[in-house]
Amino acid sequence: MTNRSHSFRMPDKPSLDGIEAKWVDVWDESGVYHFDRTRSREDVFSIDTPPPTVSGSLHIGHVFSYTHTDTVARFQRMNGKAVFYPMGWDDNGLPTERRVQNYYGVRCDPSIPYDPEFVPPAKPDPKRQVPVSRRNFIELCDTLTAEDEKVFESIWRTLGLSVDWRHTYATIDDNSRGTAQRAFLRNLARGEAYMSEAPTLWDVTFRTAVAQAELEDRERPSAYHKVAFHKPDGTPVHIETTRPELLAACVALVAHPDDERYQDLFGTTVRTPVFGVEVPVRAHRLADPEKGSGIAMICTFGDTTDVTWWRELQLETRPIIGWDGRIIADPPRGLESGAAREAYDSLVGATVHTARERTVELLRASGDLVGDPKAITHPVKFYEKGDKPLEIVTTRQWYIRNGGRDEDLREQLIARGRELSWHPEHMRARYENWVGGLNGDWLVSRQRFFGVPFPVWYPLDADGNPRYDEPILPSEDQLPVDPSSEAPAGYTEDQRGRADGFMGDPDVMDTWATSSLSPQIASGWERDQDLFERVFPMDYRPQGQDIIRTWLFATVVRANFENGTLPWNTAGISGWILDPDRKKMSKSKGNVVTPLALLEKYSSDAVRYWAASGRLGTDTALDEGQMKVGRRLSIKILNASKFVMSVAGDGATADPAQVTEPLDRAMLAALAEVVEDATAAFAAYDHTRALERTERFFWDFCDDYLELVKTRAYDTGSAEGASARAALLVALGALHKLFAPFVPFVAEEVWSWWQEGSVHAQAWPDAAAYRAAAADGDPVVLAATAEVLRAIRKAKSEAKLSMRAEVEHVRVSGKRVESARAATGDIAAAGRAAGIDFQATDDTDLTVEVTLSEASEG
RNA sequence: GGGCGCGUAGCUCAGUUGGUUAGAGCAAUUGCCUUACAAGCAAUAGGUCAGGGGUUCGAGUCCCUUCGCGCCCACCA
Numbered sequence: 055m056t057n058r059s060h061s062f063r064m065p066d067k068p069s070l071d072g073i074e075a076k077w078v079d080v081w082d083e084s085g086v087y088h089f090d091r092t093r094s095r096e097d098v099f100s101i102d103t104p105p106p107t108v109s110g111s112l113h114i115g116h117v118f119s120y121t122h123t124d125t126v127a128r129f130q131r132m133n134g135k136a137v138f139y140p141m142g143w144d145d146n147g148l149p150t151e152r153r154v155q156n157y158y159g160v161r162c163d164p165s166i167p168y169d170p171e172f173v174p175p176a177k178p179d180p181k182r183q184v185p186v187s188r189r190n191f192i193e194l195c196d197t198l199t200a201e202d203e204k205v206f207e208s209i210w211r212t213l214g215l216s217v218d219w220r221h222t223y224a225t226i227d228d229n230s231r232g233t234a235q236r237a238f239l240r241n242l243a244r245g246e247a248y249m250s251e252a253p254t255l256w257d258v259t260f261r262t263a264v265a266q267a268e269l270e271d272r273e274r275p276s277a278y279h280k281v282a283f284h285k286p287d288g289t290p291v292h293i294e295t296t297r298p299e300l301l302a303a304c305v306a307l308v309a310h311p312d313d314e315r316y317q318d319l320f321g322t323t324v325r326t327p328v329f330g331v332e333v334p335v336r337a338h339r340l341a342d343p344e345k346g347s348g349i350a351m352i353c354t355f356g357d358t359t360d361v362t363w364w365r366e367l368q369l370e371t372r373p374i375i376g377w378d379g380r381i382i383a384d385p386p387r388g389l390e391s392g393a394a395r396e397a398y399d400s401l402v403g404a405t406v407h408t409a410r411e412r413t414v415e416l417l418r419a420s421g422d423l424v425g426d427p428k429a430i431t432h433p434v435k436f437y438e439k440g441d442k443p444l445e446i447v448t449t450r451q452w453y454i455r456n457g458g459r460d461e462d463l464r465e466q467l468i469a470r471g472r473e474l475s476w477h478p479e480h481m482r483a484r485y486e487n488w489v490g491g492l493n494g495d496w497l498v499s500r501q502r503f504f505g506v507p508f509p510v511w512y513p514l515d516a517d518g519n520p521r522y523d524e525p526i527l528p529s530e531d532q533l534p535v536d537p538s539s540e541a542p543a544g545y546t547e548d549q550r551g552r553a554d555g556f557m558g559d560p561d562v563m564d565t566w567a568t569s570s571l572s573p574q575i576a577s578g579w580e581r582d583q584d585l586f587e588r589v590f591p592m593d594y595r596p597q598g599q600d601i602i603r604t605w606l607f608a609t610v611v612r613a614n615f616e617n618g619t620l621p622w623n624t625a626g627i628s629g630w631i632l633d634p635d636r637k638k639m640s641k642s643k644g645n646v647v648t649p650l651a652l653l654e655k656y657s658s659d660a661v662r663y664w665a666a667s668g669r670l671g672t673d674t675a676l677d678e679g680q681m682k683v684g685r686r687l688s689i690k691i692l693n694a695s696k697f698v699m700s701v702a703g704d705g706a707t708a709d710p711a712q713v714t715e716p717l718d719r720a721m722l723a724a725l726a727e728v729v730e731d732a733t734a735a736f737a738a739y740d741h742t743r744a745l746e747r748t749e750r751f752f753w754d755f756c757d758d759y760l761e762l763v764k765t766r767a768y769d770t771g772s773a774e775g776a777s778a779r780a781a782l783l784v785a786l787g788a789l790h791k792l793f794a795p796f797v798p799f800v801a802e803e804v805w806s807w808w809q810e811g812s813v814h815a816q817a818w819p820d821a822a823a824y825r826a827a828a829a830d831g832d833p834v835v836l837a838a839t840a841e842v843l844r845a846i847r848k849a850k851s852e853a854k855l856s857m858r859a860e861v862e863h864v865r866v867s868g869k870r871v872e873s874a875r876a877a878t879g880d881i882a883a884a885g886r887a888a889g890i891d892f893q894a895t896d897d898t899d900l901t902v903e904v905t906l907s908e909a910s911e912g
Numbered sequence: 913g914g915g916c917g918c919g920u921a922g923c924u925c926a927g928u929u930g931g932u933u934a935g936a937g938c939a940a941u942u943g944c945c946u947u948a949c950a951a952g953c954a955a956u957a958g959g960u961c962a963g964g965g966g967u968u969c970g971a972g973u974c975c976c977u978u979c980g981c982g983c984c985c986a987c988c989a
Contacts, residue, residue, distance in 0.1 A: 068948090271988080278989085295989055308989090340987055350989035359987040433988050483916050487985055491914095599983085630983090638983095667925085667937095671917085673982080677924065679938050682951085690949070697948035731928095746926070750936080757953085764948095844955090850944085851955040857946050898932080 059707045060783070062699040064807040068692035070657045070685070073799045078211045080802075086812045087216040090136040091585060099135035100589035101127060102573045102622055103217070104597050104605070105142030105225055108202035109153035112209055114647045114676055115639055119628035121665035122741060123596040124215045126626070128795035129736040129744075131216065132818040138589045140221035140576045143206065145199035146230075147565035148260065148439060151504045154194050160184045162191035162503045164560075188503050188538065195504045199224065209650065214658050214798045216814065223575050225568045226506070231534035233575045234568040235509040237616055238454075238498075239527060246615050247454045247498070249522060253354070253361045254497065256447040257437040258379025262501040263451050264437045264444065265564060266458075266494060267604045274434045274443070277427035278346060281417060283307065283324040283333075291324050291335075292424060294346030296432065298417065299381075299409040300353035302329055302389060302398055305369040309349040311337035316349055326351075327422035328397050328413070331388040336367050354386075355446035357435070358493075374401075375445050381409050406445070450522065452499040452508060452561070456611050458492035470610050475624040477739040478671035481599060488603040496608070498567040505562030509535050511542040518553045526556065530580075570608035573621040592622040599627050599671070626739050629673040639676070647676055659797035660684035666796050669742045687749065688800045691793060694756050695804035698782045701767045708783035710827030715766075715774055716876035717839055718781035719831025721759050725751065725785055726824035727833065732792055733821065741795070748792040755785060758840035765883035774879075784827060788819045838873035838900060839881060842866055845902035846885035853906055860907040861887040868900040 081087060101123060106116055131137040155161055159178025163185035172190045186194070203224065210217060223230055241247035254263040279298045282290035293307060304326050309316040319335040326333060340359060341350060352363045354371050363369065372386030385398040397416055401409045417423035434443045457464030471485040499508065509528050512520035526542040528535045537558030541547045549555030568575075573592050578585035591613070597605060606625060613621035630638050633645040652661050656678070663684025668674035713719055728751040735743035760782075767782060769775035787809075794801040794813045805813035842864070850859050864887045866874055871892040874881065878890055888907070 271986095293989075297989080342987090342989080346989055348989095352989090357988075359989080362987065435988085478917095480916060484984060487915060491985055493987085603984085672925095673918095675924070677938090679924075683937065686949095686951070689951070693949040693952090695948090700948075735928095740928095742926090743928085746936085756948090760948085761946095847954055848956090851942080854943055856944055857954060858944090 059705045060699075060702075060808045061704045062702075062808050064696045064699050064804075068689075068696055068803075070659070070688055070692070070800070073803055074212050074214070074653075074658050077799050077802050078214075081216075081812070081814075082211075082219075084812065086815050087131075087137075087139065087218050089138045089218045089221065091588060093136035093588065095588055097134070097136055098138055098588055099127070099130040099594070100138035100577070100592040100622075101140070102576065102592045102595045102609075103139065103141050105144040105223075105569060105572065106206060107144045107149050108199050108206055109145065109149040111646075111648055112206060113631075113639065114649050114652065115631035117213060117649045117653075117661060118631050118665045118668060118674065119596060119598065120210070120215060121213065121662045122626065122628060122668075122670060123594075124213075124662075125666055125741045125744075125795040126594065126596075126736070126739065127216050128798065128814060129741075129818065131814065132791065132794065132816060133733075133736075134817065137216070137218075138221070138577075138592075139215075139217050140223065141207070141210065141215075141217045141219070142222065142569075142572060142576065143199065143203045143224040144565065144569060145195070145203070146225040146505050146568055148500075148502060150195050150199060150226075151191075151502065154191065154198055154504075155183060156180060157198055158194055160186045160191065160194065162186060162188055164188045164503065192504055196226070199226070209653075212653055212658055213649070214662065216798070221576065225565070225575075226504070228534055229581065230568055230571075230575050231506045233571050233579060233581075234506045234563060235528075235533045235535065236530055236580060237571055237574065237612060238563070238567070239509060239530065239533075241454055241615060242527070244615065247452060249450060249452050249525075251450040252448065253364070253446045254449045254451055255358075255435070255437075255444045256377070256449070257440045257442070258375075258377070258445055259440050259442050260437070260502070261377050263449055263497055263499065264440075265497045265566075266492065267496075267566070267607075268438050269435050269444070270438045271433040272436050273431050275429065275431050276434075277429050279414065279417070279427045280347075280424040281351075282327055282422040282424060283351075284327070285319075285322070285324055290422075291319065291349065292347050293349050293351050295351055296430070297353065297356045297410070298413045299401075299406055300356050300374070301326060301351070301413055301417075302331075302401065303353040303355075303372045303374045303386065304329075304331065304333055304351045305354055305364065305372055306333050306352045306367065307335045307349055308338050308341045308352050308363055308367070309335070310341040310343045311339065313341070313343045313348050319349075328416045328420050329389050329394040330391055331372075331394065334369075336363075336369075338363055338367060354448075357446070361446060371448070373448060375406065375447060377447060377449075379442065379445060380405055406443075451497050452563075453495040454498050454567070454611070456492060456496040456607070457489060458494040458496070464489060464492070467607075467610060467614060470614055470620055473620055474610075474622075477624065477626045478669075481602065481625070481627040481671060484599070484602045485607065488607060496564075496611070498564045499561040500564050501560070502562050505565065506534075506568050507536050507538060507562050508559040509533060509537065510559040511537050511545075511556045512559065514551070514553060514555050514557060516553050518551075520557055525559075566604050566608045569605060570612045573609065573613065574616070579616075590621075591617070591619050594624050594626060595622045596626045596628065599629065602627070624739070626670050629668065629671050632673055632675045638673075652678070652681065656681040656685045657688060657799070659688045659800050662796060662798075663687060663745075666741055666745050670739060684797070687752075688797055690756065691752075691789075691797065691800050691804060694752075694760065695786060695790070695807065697760070698786045699808060701764055702779040702783050703770070706779045706783060708787055709780050710784060710823075712773075712776045712780035713784065713827055713829075715777040715781075716831065716835050717759075717762065717880055718777050719828045720833055720835035720839075721755070721781060721785060721831070722824050722828035723831035724833040724836055725788055726821045726828055729788065729792070729819045729821040729824055733818065736795075744792075745796050748789070748796075752789055752793075754840070755789070758843060759785075759836065762839060762843060762877065762880040762884045766880055784824070788824065791816055791819050832873070834870065835873045835876055838870045839877040841900050842874050842881050842902050843884055845900075846881075846887065846904050849904035849906060855906070858886065861885055861904055862907045863888065863905040864890045865893065865903040865905075866890065866900060867893040867895050867903075868897045869895065870898075870900055874900070 158174035664680035732744040767778035
């Protein structure tokens, strides 16, 4: 509040047109959102912004959740914190590779040498992608992501995000690569990262390993095939399988140890049909007597249960599926017989699908397929971005421990989840659910091109074979390194790939292996220690509920290892955006809505209003109706502000000492409550409540208070008039600030009509100051007065009269008449009533009898 | 199979530790040029709070149960 008298500079016709461009530029020049890095940790509010994937287009869901975060950032800034609000771009990984392939019509072929003169095809032909070297491919990725990032930044600015644009990062930039490699080397040194050759979930399309967190189930049609195995005496043992093509990979049969039907088989062997391989029959608790015939074939590897059986029962290994998803050329051990070879050779090179058909033919021919396959549908594991079922292939991969095979670590990480403050609280259950259900460590290596390479080389022995157990590591000051183009210390580039030379680790890190370090990347960990100490551990991690198991969990894992703390103290989890039919909006459903047209149609503030009406953790439908409401609110703020200023007139002051009238004090008392409520709501990350309370007050302020006092306020010759004018301005200032986090453009616009500087740099309203200004004011006075006014309006409306119609007399009775009596003059003026009298009765309801004037009724 | 969330007016949603007669916006209806705003304003109508049971002086709110919807997880032969 200020006692300074004002001159008002409001336009005749306030408008939302062009308001975004105007203030985006002003904010950029004034640096109002710049982080003040002289402030110490306790005065800082730091946000670990989710880096959006720049390879896709921004959709309205981003606008939704980023607006939530921005309201928090703006509140905290006005609440006196130095807000560290950086922006990252996730330009690393498969989505970028795909977009580059489609955009330029190329594909990466690491065997091709670099061509510095390369120019992508003028007209990309998706069916004939031009092969390019890895380096050329990465250059194209860099070029395109830089373009994408510009577009994203422009949209974010238009939306009014109060990001400090001097603090941006990209998940593939030098800082991010260096940070990811440094953290990895430290994980390795402490034994938290390790290499292992093991069965791995494998996507045959992308030809890369994938992690447990990236799986999803999809219902697929399949069929049970009843197949006869044979005991040594020739009697058949029937199993049922949905994957007959893996018959050649069969290493055992398994049944439940308590299954009476198979007791005499345990410990014996049977022969596979067609291939005639002798395999043991074993007992294991995971075999389900209820499924099929109760006895199953174990293959290397049909699913993750096979892996468990294979490991726990220490079975043979007979892999038959290669990295390309086709049957490999060499038959596994045990298929040495001529007939087995011949059968196997007919499968070599076939896809899984074709191999299945051929194996079924072979089984039919040998008479070992019993009856016809029974069609079913069942869930099959897919890589979330893939479109072919995952296979399980044994490969050498890097892992980071995550508690998946270590009870102590798991408990430690669950405890971290309990330490974290979640909004909404119930999202914590998803975290615990996930961590509790992990069945292996985090597989972080990917056999892809565009990503952060592992900072590792391997010496080659005299035969040119890599010695994986003696990796060569760079020192931290060499980071970031690219082992595929730089030689390790002590070697020269011409020794690459030669006997007694070296090779670079060919893999790149999982995108989460980098983005899990976003707090360290953004905070300047090991790069800008001064900054790091001011902002880390961070305050707030906003993110989607779908990536609790990936981004959130992985970030907790990394900070736990590296910093021994939580990466932030609070997580705010957004809900989904649903399309107007309440279906989840997603690219694959094709129902994604891009934001620009909506921002232009309704204004940024209007779209923000819609977004801010959705609470954390709650799914929200895309609702243009709410945007219309937001637009109406924005226009109302413009008009009401203009009106208050014109009523108050130049030279008026927002001086609380001049507020003497009971009705004016009542309004300020109500305002104090609103400020208290909104402040508490923001502190609890409940932005919807803060908005709701502010909005409710504002509409009542316009509809009732403003109408009641405007006549009095025009009276420049009295103390009563001065009281109204001062109260109007005090409330207006508070409203501008309360609305600033939600509708920053309009709030800045109206603020600029009467104040210096940015509203976004102002101190958040202080409830105590309004309470003091309200003095003995009682909100009941405003409520009772408004009730009388409403009754007068109702009478006019029911008589189908103009609101301007004259009222002869108003009689108010009830318990609360004294509250309304204090505003007799205002009621008479606003209601155009010639006379009012009040009668105190015991009735708790306020009764208002309105006698309309003869003239009006005529 | 395990876990989480949800079910309040035609639609979208509030309803803070149990407390007058369950609220708002949109849509609908009836009106109104009213010296900020007709992209406005005023007013009206609209609900067995999913069903059943219980605790309580009192339940939309707490407990049990049934039904429906959504999401997450699960070793899915």
